[in-house]
Amino acid sequence: xxxCMVSLFLxxxxxxxxxxxxxxxxxxxxxxxxxxxxxxxxxQPDGKGGWSGIDIDLCRAVAAATLGDAKKIKFVPLNxxxxxxxxxxxxxxxxxxxxxxxxxxxxxxxxxxxGVTYYDGQGFMVKKKLKIKSVKQLNGATICVNTGTTTxxxxxxxxxxxxxxxxxxxxxxxxxxxGAYLAGRCDAFSxxxxxxxxxxxxxxxxxEHVILPEIISKEPLGPAVRHGDNTWGxxxxxxxxxxxxxEEFGVNSGNVNSLKTSTTNPxxxxxxxxxxxLHKGLELDKDWVFRIIAQVGNYEDVFxxxxxxxxxxxxxxxxxxxxxxxxxxxxxxxx
Amino acid sequence: MKRPRKxxxxxxxxxxxxxxxxxxxxxxxxxxxxxxNLEARGISRGFEFLKVTAGFEVVQALISFGEGSTYLRAxxxxxxxxxxxxxxxxxxxxxxxxxxxxxxFFAHPLSRGLAKMWIGGIRNIPLLLQIFFIYFAVLQSxxxxxxxxxxxxxxxxxxxxxxxxxxxxxxWVRPVLEGFDFVGGNVVIxxxxxxxxxxxxxxxxxxxxxxxxxxxxxxxxxWEASRSLGLSHFQALRLVILPESLKVxxxxxxxQFLNVFKNSSLAAAIGYPDLVAVFAGTVLNQTGQAMEVIxxxxxxxxxxxxxxSIAMNYFNSRLARVRRHV
Numbered sequence: 001x002x003x004c005m006v007s008l009f010l011x012x013x014x015x016x017x018x019x020x021x022x023x024x025x026x027x028x029x030x031x032x033x034x035x036x037x038x039x040x041x042x043x044q045p046d047g048k049g050g051w052s053g054i055d056i057d058l059c060r061a062v063a064a065a066t067l068g069d070a071k072k073i074k075f076v077p078l079n080x081x082x083x084x085x086x087x088x089x090x091x092x093x094x095x096x097x098x099x100x101x102x103x104x105x106x107x108x109x110x111x112x113x114x115g116v117t118y119y120d121g122q123g124f125m126v127k128k129k130l131k132i133k134s135v136k137q138l139n140g141a142t143i144c145v146n147t148g149t150t151t152x153x154x155x156x157x158x159x160x161x162x163x164x165x166x167x168x169x170x171x172x173x174x175x176x177x178x179g180a181y182l183a184g185r186c187d188a189f190s191x192x193x194x195x196x197x198x199x200x201x202x203x204x205x206x207x208e209h210v211i212l213p214e215i216i217s218k219e220p221l222g223p224a225v226r227h228g229d230n231t232w233g234x235x236x237x238x239x240x241x242x243x244x245x246x247e248e249f250g251v252n253s254g255n256v257n258s259l260k261t262s263t264t265n266p267x268x269x270x271x272x273x274x275x276x277x278l279h280k281g282l283e284l285d286k287d288w289v290f291r292i293i294a295q296v297g298n299y300e301d302v303f304x305x306x307x308x309x310x311x312x313x314x315x316x317x318x319x320x321x322x323x324x325x326x327x328x329x330x331x332x333x334x335x
Numbered sequence: 336m337k338r339p340r341k342x343x344x345x346x347x348x349x350x351x352x353x354x355x356x357x358x359x360x361x362x363x364x365x366x367x368x369x370x371x372n373l374e375a376r377g378i379s380r381g382f383e384f385l386k387v388t389a390g391f392e393v394v395q396a397l398i399s400f401g402e403g404s405t406y407l408r409a410x411x412x413x414x415x416x417x418x419x420x421x422x423x424x425x426x427x428x429x430x431x432x433x434x435x436x437x438x439x440f441f442a443h444p445l446s447r448g449l450a451k452m453w454i455g456g457i458r459n460i461p462l463l464l465q466i467f468f469i470y471f472a473v474l475q476s477x478x479x480x481x482x483x484x485x486x487x488x489x490x491x492x493x494x495x496x497x498x499x500x501x502x503x504x505x506x507w508v509r510p511v512l513e514g515f516d517f518v519g520g521n522v523v524i525x526x527x528x529x530x531x532x533x534x535x536x537x538x539x540x541x542x543x544x545x546x547x548x549x550x551x552x553x554x555x556x557x558w559e560a561s562r563s564l565g566l567s568h569f570q571a572l573r574l575v576i577l578p579e580s581l582k583v584x585x586x587x588x589x590x591q592f593l594n595v596f597k598n599s600s601l602a603a604a605i606g607y608p609d610l611v612a613v614f615a616g617t618v619l620n621q622t623g624q625a626m627e628v629i630x631x632x633x634x635x636x637x638x639x640x641x642x643x644s645i646a647m648n649y650f651n652s653r654l655a656r657v658r659r660h661v
Contacts, residue, residue: 141515157390185474
C-alpha cells in the first residue's frame with residue numbers, strides 16, 4: 001500500500017515534465033492493457049490466441065500511435081474488483097475494460113477517464129411471445145438482474161418513478177440470470193444494453209427475444225489512465241478523438257493509403273500529419289494518426305467489426321453514431 | 336512437588352498473557368493500518384450508512400420492505416430470510432435424517448439399500464450443484480403462470496412459486512392471475528423451495544448416518560435386556576435405545592445444524608434474498624462500505640452459530656440430568 005502511495009506521488013511529481021508512462025512503454029517496447037475477461041464485442045479472446053473487441057482495438061490504436069505497431073501489446077484480463085488496483089499500482093498502462101465513467105471513480109480512485117468509447121445504458125430483454133413493445137408495459141412483471149454496481153437501484157428508481165410494480169430476483173452471476181430468464185422464472189432480463197445484445201447473440205433462438213428500446217440509466221464506457229500523467233492521458237484521449245475525426249472526414253482503413261497521397265482537404269491533411277506539427281504536443285511522430293487508421297481503422301470500422309453489422313451482435317449505432325448523424329460521439333477538433 | 340508446580344502455573348499464565356497481548360497487538364495494528372489507508376484514500380467509514388434509504392426491492396420480505404426502507408431494514412430482511420430457510424431446513428433434515436437412519440439401521444435389505452444409496456449419493460455431490468440442479472429442475476418442470484396447475488381454484492403452482500390464499504387485513508384473499516403474475520394471497524417462491532429442499536436433502540444424509548451410528552453404538556445387551564423384560568421391538572426402541580443413543584447423537588448433530596445455517600449463504604447463487612445476498616451483496620455494492628458490512632455479517636453468523644451451540648448444549652445437559660434421574 002505504501003509503495004503504491006509513494007509511486008502515486010512520484011507520478012504526480014513528474015507529471016509536468018515528460019510522460020513517465022510513455023517512456024516506460026517505449027523502453028519496454030510493449031503496451032500493457034487491462035481488458036475484460038470475456039465480454040463479446042468489448043474484449044474477449046478470439047479463439048486464435050488473440051483478443052477482439054472495441055476495447056481491445058482502442059489499446060491497439062494507442063500501441064500503433066506510440067510504438068508504431070498495433071501488435072506490440074500485452075493484454076491482461078482483469079475482473080471487476082481487480083481492475084482499478086491494477087491500474088493504480090502500474091500493473092497496466094491503460095484500463096480499457098467496459099468501465100463506466102462516474103464521479104466517484106474519476107475523483108476518489110486516482111484515475112482519469114479519457115473519453116467514451118461506447119455510450120451504454122441499462123436495458124431490458126423480453127420474450128417475443130409476450131408481444132411487449134415498451135418497458136412501461138412491464139407493470140407487475142418479474143425481472144431478473146445480476147447483483148452488482150447500480151443495476152438494482154436503477155431498476156427500482158425507474159419503476160417507482162413510472163408508478164409500475166415489479167418483482168426483482170438478483171443473482172450473483174450472469175450465467176444464472178440468463179438461465180433463470182430462459183427457464184421462465186422472470187418476464188424480463190435487465191443489464192447494460194450492449195450486454196443484452198451479447199447474450200442474445202449466444203442464445204439458441206435469438207429471434208425469439210426482443211430488446212426493448214428504453215434505456216433507463218447512463219453508462220458511458222471508456223478507457224482510464226492513472227491520474228497525474230497528463231501527457232499519457234492526452235495520448236489516449238486524442239487517439240479516440242482521431243478515430244472519430246477520421247470517421248467524420250471519411251478516412252477509413254480502406255482509403256487511408258490513397259488519401260495520404262491524393263487528398264487536398266486541409267482537415268484531412270492536418271489529421272494525417274501532412275501539414276502542421278500537432279503531433280509534437282503529444283510527444284508522438286507525425287504519422288501517428290495514419291498508423292492508427294491503417295492498422296486499426298477509424299471508429300466506424302472498429303464499431304462495425306466488433307459490435308455492428310460485421311459482428312454477431314448486430315448493434316445499431318444509435319447513441320454511438322457521430323454527432324452529425326444524431327448520435328453522441330463528438331470528437332474535439334484536431335487542429 | 337508443590338513449589339515447582341506453582342512456578343509452572345505462573346509461567347504458563349505469563350506465556351498466555353504474552354500470547355493474548357500479541358494477538359491483540361496484531362489485531363489492533365491491522366485495524367489501525369486499515370483505517371489509515373481508508374483515510375488516505377478518502378474512503379468513508381462508520382455505521383451511519385445504515386440509516387440511509389436503501390431504494391432497491393427484495394422479492395421475499397417477512398417484514399414490510401419498500402420505498403423508504405433503510406439499509407438497516409434491508410439487513411433485518413436478509414437476516415430473517417436466512418433464519419427462515421435455516422429453520423425449515425433444520426426441521427426437514429431432522430425428519431428425513433431420522434427416517435434415513437432408521438431405514439439403514441433395520442435389517443430389511445431393501446430399506447437398508449435405499450438408505451445407503453441416498454447417503455452415498457447425496458453426501459458425495461457438492462451442495463451448490465445440488466441446489467442448482469433442484470432450482471433449475473423445479474423451474475423447468477413447472478408451467479408458466481397462465482397455465483398454472485391449480486387445486487380447487489385456491490392454490491396455484493407455477494414457475495413463479497406456489498400461490499395460496501392468505502389473511503390480509505382480517506380477510507381471506509384468494510390469489511388471482513393479473514397480467515404477468517398472480518396477485519393477492521401469499522406465495523412461496525421457487526428460490527426458497529429449492530434452497531430449503533437442497534439443504535434438507537444434503538443434511539439429511541449426514542443426519543441419517545449420525546442416527547444410524549448412534550443407534551449402533553447402544554450396547555446390544557440393552558436390546559436383549561429390554562426384550563427379555565417383555566417390551567416389544569418398538570417399545571424397546573422408543574423407551575430404551577433411542578434415549579440412550581441421543582447421548583452420542585446430540586453433539587455431532589449440533590455441527591450439522593451449524594452447517595445448515597452457514598450453508599444457507601449459498602442462497603445468493605440462485606437469487607434467494609438471504610443475509611449474504613441482500614446485505615453483503617446489494618448493500619455492500621451500493622454503499623461501498625465493505626469493512627463495515629462484512630464485519631457485521633461475520634458477527635451475525637458467529638453470534639447465531641454460538642446461540643445454536645448453546646441451545647444444543649443446554650438440551651444435551653438436560654437430557655443427561657434426566658438420564659441420571661432414571
